[in-house]
Amino acid sequence: MADPESATTGQARAHPGKEQDFGRKKPRLDDVGTPKKQVSKHKKSRAARKRDLNPEPYSPEDVLHRDIIQIIGKEVVDKALVDGSAKNSPLQFHDEVELEILSISSGGDGLALAPTPHPPWVVVVPFCLPGEKVRAKVYRSGLMHSLADLVEVVTPNNELRDQSRVQCKYFGTCAGCQYQMVSYETQLGLKRDAVVKAFKNFSDLPESSLPEIGSTIGSPLQYGYRTKITPHFEAPRQSQRQPLDLAEPTPEWLKIGFNKVGTRTTMDIEDCPIATKTIRDALTPMREGIISKIHTYKRGVSLLLRDSLDMSDLASSLDKHVCITDQKAIVREQVGGMSFEYQAGSFFQNNNSVLEPLTTYVKNAIFAHTSVMPTHLVDAYCGAGLFSIMLSPHFEVVTGIELSADSIRFATRNAELNNIPKGKCTFRAGDAANIFATVKSFPPGETVLIIDPPRKGCDENFIRQLVEFKCNTVVYVSCNVHTQARDIGMILKKMEGHGDGKTYVVESLRGIDLFPQTAHVESVAILRLVSSDLGPS
Ligand SMILES: C[S@@+](CC[C@H](N)C(=O)[O-])C[C@H]1O[C@@H](n2cnc3c(N)ncnc32)[C@H](O)[C@@H]1O
Numbered sequence: 133m134a135d136p137e138s139a140t141t142g143q144a145r146a147h148p149g150k151e152q153d154f155g156r157k158k159p160r161l162d163d164v165g166t167p168k169k170q171v172s173k174h175k176k177s178r179a180a181r182k183r184d185l186n187p188e189p190y191s192p193e194d195v196l197h198r199d200i201i202q203i204i205g206k207e208v209v210d211k212a213l214v215d216g217s218a219k220n221s222p223l224q225f226h227d228e229v230e231l232e233i234l235s236i237s238s239g240g241d242g243l244a245l246a247p248t249p250h251p252p253w254v255v256v257v258p259f260c261l262p263g264e265k266v267r268a269k270v271y272r273s274g275l276m277h278s279l280a281d282l283v284e285v286v287t288p289n290n291e292l293r294d295q296s297r298v299q300c301k302y303f304g305t306c307a308g309c310q311y312q313m314v315s316y317e318t319q320l321g322l323k324r325d326a327v328v329k330a331f332k333n334f335s336d337l338p339e340s341s342l343p344e345i346g347s348t349i350g351s352p353l354q355y356g357y358r359t360k361i362t363p364h365f366e367a368p369r370q371s372q373r374q375p376l377d378l379a380e381p382t383p384e385w386l387k388i389g390f391n392k393v394g395t396r397t398t399m400d401i402e403d404c405p406i407a408t409k410t411i412r413d414a415l416t417p418m419r420e421g422i423i424s425k426i427h428t429y430k431r432g433v434s435l436l437l438r439d440s441l442d443m444s445d446l447a448s449s450l451d452k453h454v455c456i457t458d459q460k461a462i463v464r465e466q467v468g469g470m471s472f473e474y475q476a477g478s479f480f481q482n483n484n485s486v487l488e489p490l491t492t493y494v495k496n497a498i499f500a501h502t503s504v505m506p507t508h509l510v511d512a513y514c515g516a517g518l519f520s521i522m523l524s525p526h527f528e529v530v531t532g533i534e535l536s537a538d539s540i541r542f543a544t545r546n547a548e549l550n551n552i553p554k555g556k557c558t559f560r561a562g563d564a565a566n567i568f569a570t571v572k573s574f575p576p577g578e579t580v581l582i583i584d585p586p587r588k589g590c591d592e593n594f595i596r597q598l599v600e601f602k603c604n605t606v607v608y609v610s611c612n613v614h615t616q617a618r619d620i621g622m623i624l625k626k627m628e629g630h631g632d633g634k635t636y637v638v639e640s641l642r643g644i645d646l647f648p649q650t651a652h653v654e655s656v657a658i659l660r661l662v663s664s665d666l667g668p669s
Pocket of ligand 1: 480535563585586
């Protein structure tokens, strides 16, 4: 599970530099998809051209490409890729078009077909919903699609859209949230659709190998949940490096906030209603402090605001919170009855309200349909020990591995903090694949492996050893359902290849919402080892 802000940056990378590309008076012709021969002066290298026609696998561009194939049809897209027309946008920079939204992309944007008489071509427009008629302005084109800004919702889908739900004045401009205008139930449905599509497009598994994908588990808090935000700002230019007159309005060039949708440019953000109250209260004084000394900054800065229990007040039962801004400071959170500490700059889930439901769901799923009671837990990519520690009462032995030595220090500390018997939970720093060498003495039939990798998923070395290890249950938790689908597809295929009569079945698969109001979805899959034809092994 990762930070949606990093995913947001990923999204911005998918539509990079809108303003840089088009802010100039004469846009580069290839940005707007004009046929190649008109841009002979700007010939791209063969490698760049190949890259343009082959989005990096599992990247946001690749995910969007699959959504586009679903609308236009594979045959048409393949033909256009072969004859080179896949990059020939029929739409020009700043063309304004009226569109009917057909569906929502996995990134949360509306997808429409460009108006006829154009050849099949998709237009991607944020903040709109299926069935809506919208006006949109094109700012960039890519493979078989153009990206466009929403100008106006001409005919809203009143069954889904209710503008009075929007709680943030920046919604519609900021890249952070996509879904504030729809009910929470609809958001959860859209996230389920994203899981369904990811497994269809990226697992390479027949539908028959997958269970009915469950409904998405909701977050108890839908606003005021984010325990971490990272607004950023650029340093002033040389000519701007004088102290500001604080009685005057802040100058136009100074923006402290998040990315504007579809760009890498920062927009000024004074408040973020999806963040916790502690963070919202701290944002204004932090901004004022920066503005008063902006002339001293020589480089842009990514700020950190992290919600923590007040460590100086832990004895009181008042649950006092503070905002931590120092990357090295220690943050403390409570999840269920357990306490967790970690360094503010290192990984910890950003929605405290959903962590008890998440870990309880994982625990219940592990013990639900198994005749053998698992006794050993392996927590790969364990961070500061969230799953290890929350699930430790249900296992005899727990071990975790994690690349960050700092996180491992805190995982060990967290075991002590929660009075877990000495030696029950052990943690080591290193690549996740190294764990298999250290759990050789674990009884595979009574062992559960939890995997919670970063967005890029697991590597082949890890999957190869997982398949050889053959533990009773694998729980795959992921913030990137596309790499999760790829990895699960790979695990099932490699098991088949082993020919020893054992395989994994995907017992359950469903999303859990760590990031309400956004299109990001976390997904949890339970894989159970079975004899190929006899059922549970
Ligand atoms: C999505 S986080 C999950 C952390 C933890 N399970 C939790 O829920 O708090 C992924 C973690 O994997 C770690 N990581 C990244 N690459 C790794 C690797 N090759 N081996 C082990 N850990 C890795 C990151 O440092 C990060 O803490």
